[in-house]
Amino acid sequence: MEIVQVVGLGLVATFLVLVLKEQKPVFAFLLATFTGVIIFLSLIGKIADVLHVLTRLAEQARVNTLFLETILKIIGIAYIAEFGAQVTRDAGQGSIASKIELAGKILIMVMAIPIITMIIETIVQILPT
Amino acid sequence: MFELLNGWLKQIIILVLLATFMDLLLPNNAMDRYVKLVMGLLIILAILSPIFQLIRQDLDLTSLSDQQLEGSGRENLSSVKAIKQKGEQLTETQNRLIHEQAEQRMAATLRKGVEKRFPVEVIQSEVKTKGKEEARIEGVHLVVRRAADKGGEEAVDPVDPVDPVDIGMDSESRNKEDHQKDEPSSEQRALSRRIVQYVEETWKLPPEQIKVEVEDG
Incomplete structure (x- = not known):
C-alpha cells in the first residue's frame, strides 16, 4: 500500500x-x-x-544467527507492544497501556538475559582466578 | 588469520548497521532505552566472539606456550636440549640397570642349577652380557668349591682318595705347589668339564664362553 x-x-x-x-x-x-x-x-x-x-x-x-534472531524478536516485541499500548491509550485506558508497555520491556529484557550471562561467563573465564 | 579478522569485522559492522536501522524504526521513546541496552550487549558479544572461540577450543594453552617459545626462545631451546640430554642419560642408566639386573638374575639361576646338579658350592657366578637392545651372553664365569657336607657326598667321597694318589706319584714339594695353584688334576678337571658341559647344554652356549674354576674344598 x-x-x-x-x-x-x-x-x-x-x-x-x-x-x-x-x-x-x-x-x-x-x-x-x-x-x-x-x-x-x-x-x-x-x-x-x-x-x-x-x-x-x-x-x-556469517553473523551469528543468535544475534539476528534476537534483533528481529526485539523489533517485533517493541512494535506490537507499542501498537497495543497506543490503542488502549486512545480508548482512555492509560493504566492498561502502561501495563502493556511494561510487559514489552520485561520481554525485551528477558531476551537479553542469555546474552548477559554469556558475556559475564566469558569475563569470569578470562579473569585469572 | 586474515579470514578470521575479516569475518569478525563484517559481523560487527553489520550488527552496528542493523542497530542504527532499528533505532530509526522503533516507535516512540518508551522502549528506546531497553532496546538500546540489548543492542549494545549484542554488539559486545560480537566483539568478544573470538575470545569465546578461544575458550571453547581450549586453544589458549597451546598459543600461550607458542608465545613463550617465541618470546624467550634461546633459553627455552637450550633447556629443551638439556632435557633431551637428561632423557638420554636416563635411558642409558635404565638400560644399564636392566642389564645388570638381568646379569644378576642369570647368575643366580646358574648358581642354583649348578648347585642342584653337582655336589658343589658355587662361590662366585658371573654372567656377562653384551649389546644394547638384544643382550647376548658374552661369557660365564663360575668359581666352584666342592661341597664338604652337603648332599652330594657321593661325588665328594671318591675324590678324596685321589689326592694322595697324585701326591704319591710325584715328589711332595712339587705337589704342594701344584696343590696351591693348579691342582685340577683328573677329578677336578672332570668336574669342571662336566659343569661346563651342563652349562653348555642348559644355556646353549659355546664352550669357549664358559669358564669354570674348581677350588679345593
Missing part, C-alpha cells in the same frame, strides 16, 4: 470516528482499532522484504 492510500484511509477513518463518537463511542473505538490493524497488516509485506534483505546480508557476513 502506498503512502497516499495509507493517509487516505487514515483520514477517512478519522472522520468516521469523529462522527461515530457522538452516537456510539464504543464503535468509534472499534473502528479506530480496526483501521490501525489494517494499516499495520498492509505494511507487513514491506517489512517482510526488509527482513529478507537483512537476513540474507547477515547470512552472507
